[in-house]
Amino acid sequence: MKYISTRGQGEPKDFQGVLLAGLAEDGGLYVPESLPQFSADKISSLKGLPYNELAFEIIKPFVGGTIADDKLQQMINDSYGSFSHKAVAPLQQLDANQWVMELFHGPTLAFKDFALQLLGRLLDHVLTERNEKAVVLGATSGDTGSAAIEGCRHSEHLEIFILHPYQRVSEVQRRQMTTILDKNVHNIAIKGNFDDCQDMVKQCFADQSFLPENTRLVAVNSINWARIMAQIVYYFYAGLNLGTPEQAVSFSVPTGNFGDIFAGYIARGMGLPVDKLIVATNNNDILHRFFQNNDYRKESLHQTLSPSMDIMVSSNFERLLFDMHKRDGASMHELMDKFQKTGTIQVSDTAWQDIKSLFDSCRSDDQQVCETITELNANTAYLADPHTATGIRAVQELDLARETPVVTLATAHPVKFPEAIVKAGLNAPSLPHHMADLHDREERYDILENDLNILKDYIQNT
Template sequence: MKFVSTRGGVGLVSFEDALFSGYANDGGLFVPENIPQIPVETLTSWKNLSYAEIVEKVVSIFVTEEEIPRKDLKNIISSAFKRFDIDEVIRIASFDDLHIAELWHGPTMAFKDLAMSVVGEMYRYFLEKRRKNVVVIVGTSGDTGSSAIEAVRGKENIDIIVILPHNRISKIQELMMTTVLDDNVHVYAADGFSDDFEITIKNLFNDGKLVKDYNLCSINSINWGRVMVQIAHHIYMYLQVAEPIGKPVDIVIPTGGCGNIASGVLSQTMGVPVKFACVVNNNDIVHRMLRNNDFTVASEVVQTLACSMDIQIPPNIERVMWIYSGKDFQATKEIMQKFDTMGSTSLPKDLHQKMKENIRTAVVTDEEIVQTMKKCWEEHQYIACPHTCAALAYHYGISKYGTRQTTGTKGSDGTLSPSICVSTASICKFPEILAKAEIEWKEEPKRIKDLFHKPAKSIVMHKEEDWEQILREKISFISQARKN
């Protein structure tokens, strides 16, 4: 299996090369040259496998034994999940027809840990074999940064630079990054939203000489390894609720950058009978694109209770376009280059129609998130984080423009297919929202309490400063320190 760029300018690279990349040199994202199929018979045979076993099956489809022998792959995956709180890694909470997939039992209490832990171990595996160093650059809207840090902290061959949106995420999210004082961890707090510094990061990766000279790579959701591993949790969720295997299941995903949507669409394209509802907050570019073919960046990013979804430039929508266009490199390139340049474009009618048919959308306001949190607590004594509540609002019929009752998948008899809501983070990371929902809940894990008593360190990047130059100088400094 080889990998190509969605824009067609870079092609046929190995898995290792794709793994140690951020954006491809042509500005696109790496995807497999061919999308393999998983027959229903194979899915049926996976029904009783553990989540870790399904990860191994999925990775084995895309990574040859020559690149990672199966014994080594098993050890990588086993090591990746050692720090999770529960043996099963993912837990499904079910209340009648409501299924909530808790994907957040990892070290940073967010779903990003599922794939990031595996990618971190893959980095260690290849870097030890090659005896080389890399500099990882990660922009985060909330959860990705801490997950990336935990995946690589203390690893000898890796330095990581994380950029977070200053004063625009929860205090706990911020402390999970700034209190990590390992020598290979470098945290910057930028005075802006993640979209602002994502442009800076993309400019760095577009500099081929810089990337090559300093071995730059990224492990946020632009990294193929992350998206690949996330295919596994869509398959695992499907197998837990499908009745029987082969019948469709709706997966409801709260999203910002569309990494989870991209991996879900890949699983769908591989033959898994899943359909998707994509729920966004007031930063609704994905909804506007799918509903009205309006792919335009809003004048500003709105700060919401679901802060990890406060994104107006969703990088992984490019992978989704590429898939639904029938792997049309030229069309993807033209759409995304215009969007990158102008901040606004529209899709060809046939592509827009196909995406609209396959991904339903809904928009949730802060008030509806609080209303949903309260309803879920009153009905089931279950507390969901604000991002999870975005998905639950679709299930309960609270969200705008789309609900399970109005747009959910229906069988020939008119009954709704099973639905599973993706829970992306623990409420423990957002305790300040509980008061808004009038919920008294005092459970607080020791690791959360301890954060407030640890020393913290970060460098603030102000609006008037040249962020790209700051990061270039830091990358150079890290390289010189490694040599010394």
């Protein structure tokens, strides 16, 4: 398995190469040269496998022999052995043909644990083999940070710097990061929004000359292909539990950075029968505007009750655009340069109409999110977090659950967003036992101005 950049420059890399590189040297994102293909018979043979065994079957082709099978299997077993539910990604039925897949049973109560528990172990394994050290640099809109810290904090080969937008994540999300006091963990609150944090991370990757000699940056954001790879698994898991390959399944995905739903797109490309992929967004609706009107244009960022989706520029969308431009790296380079200057992207009508045969979208504001949480709880006794609520409302708004089973990805535990739950007229849930003292724990983080040079100086001097 080889990986190429969406912007067409540089030599193809193997899995270990893209794991450590994160962002491509030309500023693009790595994607496989070709996808492994799973026939209907192969998919049928996977029925009934426990989550960790299914994960090995799905992930192994992407690793391409760069890690021994027994080592890879052990890392997968360890990653999902820490989850609190035996099913790892359990399905809960809401209606006759409507389901939620709970992706919040990992140690930090969010779907990011599926990728980052494994990513931390993969990085530690490869760096140990190479006798190297690295600096993890990431930006978070809420959940990636705590999951990355939890996955990497015990590594002797990694120093971790996580940027979050100051006063723009929930208190539980912030404390999950800032109460981890390991010496190799550094939390930074940037006086700006998530896009500012993400932009600084990308600039640091583009020019790493500020780092000490023999030190490299490693990405834990979903620009790192290993994140996408790990998320493909739960699409197969849901499909297999709902009748795949005989039965196609649709998915409604709360998404801001497009990584989670792009994993579903890859699963379909591998052979999983997927009928529709629904992009569920909040007021920050750049993806919704694209899929409805071919209008991908930067606008002002809004602070909402679903802060993990308070993102204006969706990094992983470039991977889909690459396919929409027939994998022409030169065209993508020109397109992304233009976007950098103008803040807008529009694709050909033919490419847009073609992709709309698979994708649809729905936008929900805070009031609609709260109404969905309230109504769902009244009708089913199910308590959804505000991100999951955008996905559930999308299924209702688009009237999807008629012939094809529809699975909404429940991306986070509602305990992480008490403000939204209370605004929906319900009682805020209690923290789980292992986090019961979270509000009493000591916090440690630094607040920095939104300035790239200040950030680089901070990393140099820490």
